[in-house]
Amino acid sequence: xxxxxxxxxxxxxxxxxxxxxxxxxxxxxxxxxxxxxxxxxxxxxxxxxxxxxxxxxxxxxxxxxxxxxxxxxxxxxxxxxxxxxxxxxxxxxxxxxxxxxxxxxxxxxxxxxxxxxxxxxxxxxxxxxxxxxxxxxx
Amino acid sequence: xxxxxxxxxxxxxxxxxxxxxxxxxxxxxxxxxxxxxxxxxxxxxxxxxxxxxxxxxxxxxxxxxxxxxxxxxxx
Numbered sequence: 228x229x230x231x232x233x234x235x236x237x238x239x240x241x242x243x244x245x246x247x248x249x250x251x252x253x254x255x256x257x258x259x260x261x262x263x264x265x266x267x268x269x270x271x272x273x274x275x276x277x278x279x280x281x282x283x284x285x286x287x288x289x290x291x292x293x294x295x296x297x298x299x300x301x302x303x304x305x306x307x308x309x310x311x312x313x314x315x316x317x318x319x320x321x322x323x324x325x326x327x328x329x330x331x332x333x334x335x336x337x338x339x340x341x342x343x344x345x346x347x348x349x350x351x352x353x354x355x356x357x358x359x360x361x362x363x364x365x
Numbered sequence: 366x367x368x369x370x371x372x373x374x375x376x377x378x379x380x381x382x383x384x385x386x387x388x389x390x391x392x393x394x395x396x397x398x399x400x401x402x403x404x405x406x407x408x409x410x411x412x413x414x415x416x417x418x419x420x421x422x423x424x425x426x427x428x429x430x431x432x433x434x435x436x437x438x439x440x
Contacts, residue, residue: 236386236390239390240390240393240394240397241397243390243391243394243398244393244394244397244398244401245398245401246398247394247395247397247398247399247402248397248398248401248402248405249402249405250398250402251398251399251401251402251403251405251406252401252402252403252405252406252408252409253406254402254406255402255403255405255406255407255409255410256406256409256410259406259407259410260410277411278411281407281410281411285410297399300398301391301395304391304394304395304398305387305388305391308387308390308391308394309387311390316386316390317382317383317386318383318386318387318390319380319383319384319386319387320383321383322379322380322382322383322386323376323380323383325379326372326376326379326380330369330372332369332372334366334368335368335369335372335373335376336372336373336376339373339376339377339380340380343380343383343384347384347387347388
C-alpha cells in the first residue's frame with residue numbers, strides 16, 4: 228500500500244519494536260517522573276539547563292527504577308513473538324504448528340512448546356535478577 | 366490417552382531452530398524498541414522541539430486504541 232516491501236522477519240521485528248517502544252517510553256517517562264521534584268529544582272538553582280538536569284541528575288537516579296519494568300517488557304516481547312507465527316515467521320510457535328500439522332499430536336507438542344517458553348522466560352528472569360543485584364543503590 | 370514420546374524426542378531439535386529465531390526476533394525488537402522508546406520517553410519529558418507532542422500522541426494512541434484492548438485476551 229505504501230510501496231515498501233518487507234520480508235516477514237523484518238515486518239515482525241518492526242511491529243514488535245513499535246509495540247515495545249510505546250511501553251518503554253512510558254517506563255522512561257514514569258522513571259524520570261518518579262524522582263522527586265526537589266532534585267531538578269536544586270540542579271536548576273545551580274544553573275544547569277533542562278537537558279543537563281535530565282542527563283546528570285534525573286537519569287542516573289531513574290535508571291535503577293527502570294530496570295525491572297524494562298526486563299518485564301523484554302519478557303513480554305519474547306511471549307509476544309509467538310504472534311509472528313501468524314505472518315509465517317518460523318519462530319517457536321510456528322515450528323510447533325508445523326510439527327503438529329505433520330504428526331497430528333497437538334497435546335505433546337504444545338506441552339513441549341510451553342516448556343520451551345518456560346525455560347526461556349525463567350532464564351530471562353534470572354538474568355534480570357542478576358542485573359538488578361549489580362546495579363548501584365543510592 | 367497415550368503420549369507419543371518418540372515424536373516429542375524427534376521434535377526437540379526442530380523446535381530448537383524455532384527458539385533461535387524467537388531469540389533473534391526478541392533481541393532485535395528489544396534493541397530497536399528500547400532505542401525508539403527511550404527517545405520517545407525522553408521526548409515526552411523534555412519540552413523541546415516537535416518531539417514531545419509526537420511522542421505523547423504515539424504512546425497515547427498505542428494505549429487508547431480499541432484494537433489494542435480487544436487483542437489483550439489473545440495475548
